[in-house]
Amino acid sequence: MNVNFAERAHNHNWKLDPIVRSLLDTDFYKLLMLQFIWKNFPTIPVTSEIYNRTVKVRLADRISAVALREQLEHVRGLRYRRSELVWLAGNTFYGVRQIFQPDFLEWLENDFRLSDYEIHEQDGQLVIRFSGLWTEVTMWEVYSLAIVSEMKTRAALADLSELELDVLYARAKTRLWNKIEKLRAVAGLRLSDFGTRRRHSFLWQEYAVEALSSALGSRLSGTSNTALAYKHNLEAIGTNAHELPMAMAAIASRGSDEDLRLSQYKVLELWQRSYGGELLITLPDTFGTTQFLQGAPDWATRWTGERADSKDPFIAGDEYIAWLVQRGQDPRTKRFIASDGLDVDTIIGLHNYFNGRIRFSAGWGTLLTNDFRNCHPRGEDTFEPISLVCKVTSADGRPTVKLSDNASKATGPIEEIARYRRVFGSPVLAKEPVLV
Structure with missing residues (x-):
């Protein structure tokens, strides 16, 4: 991919350049x-x-609320293209054909809409809230995060001369290539692009993914970005996220404590039925990984693998392997995916640590698609990646909670967090720094 990033940034009128140009420009798991x-x-x-x-x-000091609204409104006006729907209908995902039902695709074409939203400023931050039916709200997550992240990028780019832009991108390309060189030397490595939501820009994500694909070949399992998978004939990667157990728990929280505790497994049962026993990767850390594994029903051992998001992946992988062995399973037949703030050295370290013990793969996110640290030609930090998240805050009129394996990532009202910790038996773990 030959893109003159400096010239594009210097000459473009950003107002006429939408950030999200297709509704497929989202993580694949959002569609599932x-x-x-x-x-x-x-x-x-x-x-x-x-x-x-x-x-x-x-x-709020870097991004105009008016310009942000223009970008969000542009997305609200997009519709799925016929060619995109044909691809979703006919493509094979994870070896499964017709994973998207015809009536769902018809609904996507004719009836899908994004909800309304509100924007205001508070303590120097932009508060962006989405409200409506769950089907109208859920897709905002990745669209909105990608928009905010790239608007931050564009604001910083506007402050540089064309020469400075050349220096910025030359440094970033060199950094990316140095990372790829390290990865090329590792036999048997498996990794995927998970970098949509906090990317530097769509073009830079595309550049990084094409560079990885060219250099690593089949060792790049695919990309979470559905638009890039569609455009470049790559595997679309992803299953589900914390949003589902958080919402299910909120709905169940009207009932007994036992209803609340069991909701984390009932959502998996429902997922399993909805997808005919496919796409079976657990994400156990919503309310604490240890309690999830300890209380998991026997059918959970038949799932394909686990994704670790907020626990030290070395510890989480060992814990998962020990649980599998205790349940009479061969870990070498299962998959373990790490995906939280990874960079190249950690990815290689994890591959070496788990090689031969379990089928390890890495989801490489922000530090693939937005690592411009120390690349600014004047030494400023305006291109440093930040930790942006979009979380469901209520479902069916009840507040949602995420406990996480890292207390820094816990969300929800204090009194609800206390109840959840008691019900799930999840202690308050030490706060770990969150980079991205």
Whole structure:
């Protein structure tokens, strides 16, 4: 891919350059989750909200709320193209054909809409909140995060001369290539691009993915970005996320404590039925990985693998392997995916540590698609990646909670967090720094 990033940034009128140009420009798991929600929870109302966990970066000082609204409104006006729907209908995902039901695709074409939203400023941050039916809100997550992240990028680019832009991108390309060189030397490595939501820009993500594909070949399993998978004939990667157990737990929280505790498994049962026993990767850390594994029903051992998101992946992988062995399973037949703030040295370290013990793969996110640290020609930090998240905050009128394996990532009202910790038996773990 031959892109003159410096010339494009210097000469473009950003106002006429939408950030999200296709509704496929999202993580693949969002489409799978949307179909699951459409099928099982079509009338449930939810709210979600963007959080900037890097509070030292005052986004309201860098991003115009008016310009942000223009970008969000552009996305609301997009519709799925016929060619995109044909691809979703006919392509094979994870070896499965017709994973998207014809009536769901018809609904996508004719009836899918994004919800309304509100934007205001508070303590130097932009507060962005989405409200509506769950089917209308869920897809905002990745669109909105990618928009905010790239608007931050564009604001910083506007402050550089063309020569400085040349220096910025030359340094970033060199950094990316040095990382790829390290990865090329590792036999048997498996990794995927997970970098959509906090990318530097769509073009830079595409550049990074094409570079990886060219250099690593089959060792690149694919990309979570559905638009890039579609455009470049790559495997679309992803299954589901914390949003599902968080919302299911909120709905169940009206009932007994036992209803609440069991909700984390009932959502998996429903997922399993909805997808005919496919796409079976657990994400056990929503309310604490250890309690999840300890209480998991026997059928959970038949799932394909586990993704670790907030626990030290070396510890999480060992814990998962020990649980499999205790349950009479051969870990070498299962998959373990790490995906939290990874960079190249950690990816290689994890591959070496788990090689031969379990089928390890890495989801490489922000530090693949937005690592411009120390690349600024004047030494400023305006291109540093920040930790942006968009989390569901209520479902069916009840507040949602995420406990996580890292207390820094816990969300929800204090009194609800206390109840959840008691019900799930999840202690308050030490806060670990969150980079991205």
